[in-house]
Structure formats: structure tokens, C-alpha cells
Amino acid sequence: MQIIKTNKSRLKEVNFSNLPFGTVFSDHMFICKYKDGKWVEPKIIPYGPIEMNPGAKVLHYGQSIFEGMKAFKNSNNELLLFRKDDNFIRLNKSAIRLSIPQIPKDIFMNGLEKLISLDNEWCKKDDGYSLYIRPFVYASEDGVKASTAQEFTFIIITSPSTRYYSGDINLLVEEKYTRAPQGGVGFAKAAGNYAASFYPTRQANKKGFQQVVWTDSIEHKYIEECGTMNIWFRIGDKLVTPQLSDSILDGITRKSVIALAKDMGIDVQEKKISVKELFEAYNDNKLTEVFGSGTAVGISPIRSITFRSDKMSFTNNNDSISSRLKSKLQSIQKGEDFDSHNWITKIN
Numbered sequence: 001m002q003i004i005k006t007n008k009s010r011l012k013e014v015n016f017s018n019l020p021f022g023t024v025f026s027d028h029m030f031i032c033k034y035k036d037g038k039w040v041e042p043k044i045i046p047y048g049p050i051e052m053n054p055g056a057k058v059l060h061y062g063q064s065i066f067e068g069m070k071a072f073k074n075s076n077n078e079l080l081l082f083r084k085d086d087n088f089i090r091l092n093k094s095a096i097r098l099s100i101p102q103i104p105k106d107i108f109m110n111g112l113e114k115l116i117s118l119d120n121e122w123c124k125k126d127d128g129y130s131l132y133i134r135p136f137v138y139a140s141e142d143g144v145k146a147s148t149a150q151e152f153t154f155i156i157i158t159s160p161s162t163r164y165y166s167g168d169i170n171l172l173v174e175e176k177y178t179r180a181p182q183g184g185v186g187f188a189k190a191a192g193n194y195a196a197s198f199y200p201t202r203q204a205n206k207k208g209f210q211q212v213v214w215t216d217s218i219e220h221k222y223i224e225e226c227g228t229m230n231i232w233f234r235i236g237d238k239l240v241t242p243q244l245s246d247s248i249l250d251g252i253t254r255k256s257v258i259a260l261a262k263d264m265g266i267d268v269q270e271k272k273i274s275v276k277e278l279f280e281a282y283n284d285n286k287l288t289e290v291f292g293s294g295t296a297v298g299i300s301p302i303r304s305i306t307f308r309s310d311k312m313s314f315t316n317n318n319d320s321i322s323s324r325l326k327s328k329l330q331s332i333q334k335g336e337d338f339d340s341h342n343w344i345t346k347i348n
């Protein structure tokens, strides 16, 4: 693989004590092209503008997918990549659904590992820091004919990040708009899913809510996700989350929560959950905790859920299931706890 290093690192200009999420990018990026039926010319080059013709299909038809993953530093300053195989597999699941050619594993892994190894100083070892990694693929073919492209570009960029305190998260149950319909692309990390979510989220923001609770597209009765996170409910002693479907994203943090909760002896149920059922459990004092899960934010407690004029409120403490899961997950990611599930890859 060709590697062209920057002759002027930007690392010294970065203020690591003020890193708004996803705004600062490391020195280099990985790029690879799909042409004539093959992924070719993988290389690492300085982070910077990419050439694109105005007819590039992604700009017209949104044929684009992405991933979000993280690497952490342990106390020996070694870089630890979290669940890379899961992200690779999911990227290719998204690729199939969006009619994008699959990325060969060696291209993905070599590109990823060489890139983060080269920019490893961008990940700080102090508490709360990580390197957010964003692989993405888009239709770069020039042409506005509405059909799948024949040329694609695969890029990986990385962004140093700190733990982000999102403040209280108050949710509004969305009953009109949907993030993802049945039979659609909701299970894929398709760029367009986000485009579709911004307007309804803005409407909720104007009413004072940080995010919406997405419900099923047919009856708007069943819970799907919250914002861009999977959602969890502690009902009695059980941890309940919506069962996967083609409109729910199969989160890797979600998978990790299931595994860690089971390790802790907590009963986890993946099932269809209605808004009505949640209010009943709340009124019976059985629903005591709600949290969201995702790579960018980790595990985030939810302060309240509002449905029409009814509101359920929750308080979080150090004893909550979400606090326990959060600290367990973080200590595995930082290499402080034994990695019994083999989630970590040390990068040299």
C-alpha cells in the first residue's frame, strides 16, 4: 500500500481540552477506489479535500454508507481497537442493501490498522479520550442516470474525541414521522437514514426535547430506537430492548450491552415493546431506568420520555444498571479489565 505522509502535522495545533465531537480530524486518511469491478489503489494520504464531479451519483441518489468505531489507549500508551470485525461485517451488510460492492477484508483491515497506527498520537491515553473512526463508502461515478454506480470510493478518516457529556436527554415519542420503514434501509448505516431524521428531530428540539423516540412506521405503537442510539429499559429486574428488525440498527454497543448484562447475571429480553406497555410498567413502578447505547456516546441515561401529554421521568445513580454497564464497558475498552469476549485488538 502506498503511504504518503503529511509534511506538516496539525497535531500541535489541536486543543485536546476542547474537542467538540467529530470536528477535528487526524493528519491522514485511507482511500481506495472501486473501478472495473475491483477495489484498487488503496493508499494513505494526508487528510484533505477529495475531488468529485458534480455529477457524482452520491450527490443525487444518496448511495452512501458508513461505520462508526473507536480505538482507545491503555495506560502503557498502546492503541486498542474495539470490535473491528463487527464493524467490518456490518459495513458489508450495509453495502449489500445499498447495492455497493463489498469491501475485501484485507483492504479494510490493512487500511484501518496502518492508518490508526500512523496517527496513533492523535489518541490520548488520559481518561475519556478515544479515537473515533469513520469508514464510509459512496458512489463516486460521474453520471445522473438513476441506477447503481459502477465506481465507488471507500475512505477512512479518524477524529480524536473526548467523552461527551450530552447533558440531560429528554425524549419525545414520535408519532408522525419515521426514521426507517419496514422493508427499507433502517438496519443499514445508510447516510440517507440520517437525512430523514433531521427534520423530525429539529421539530422535537423546538419543543425542548433533545431527541425523539422512533416508533414503528405502521402503527407508531412500538418502540424502535432513540435518536441515533439503541434504547434500553429496566423493567423490574429485567433489561428489555426492542428486538432487531429491518428498521432497527444492529448496534455493536447494543451487542456489547447484551453480553455484559448477561455476564452480570441480568436477564436480557429482546422483544417488541409498545409505548402503552412502558407507561403501564412505569405506573406500576416497575420501569425504573432508560438508557441509550451507541459508539459515539457510549451508554447514556435518559432523563424523561414524553408521549402526547404524559411524561415519565427517571433519575440515574452510580448503582443503576446503566452506570454499571458503562463503567464495565469503558474498562474493557481501555484495557483495564480482562477482555473475556475478545473484543480488543492491540495495534502496533
Ligand SMILES: *Cc1c(COP(=O)(O)O)cnc(C)c1O
Residues within 6 Å of the ligand: 068, 189, 225, 227, 228, 229, 230, 249, 250, 251, 252, 253, 254, 293, 294, 295, 296
Ligand atoms: C450507529 C447507530 C447506532 C449505534 O450502533 P453502534 O454500533 O452501537 O455504534 C444505533 N442506531 C442507529 C440508527 C445508528 O446509526
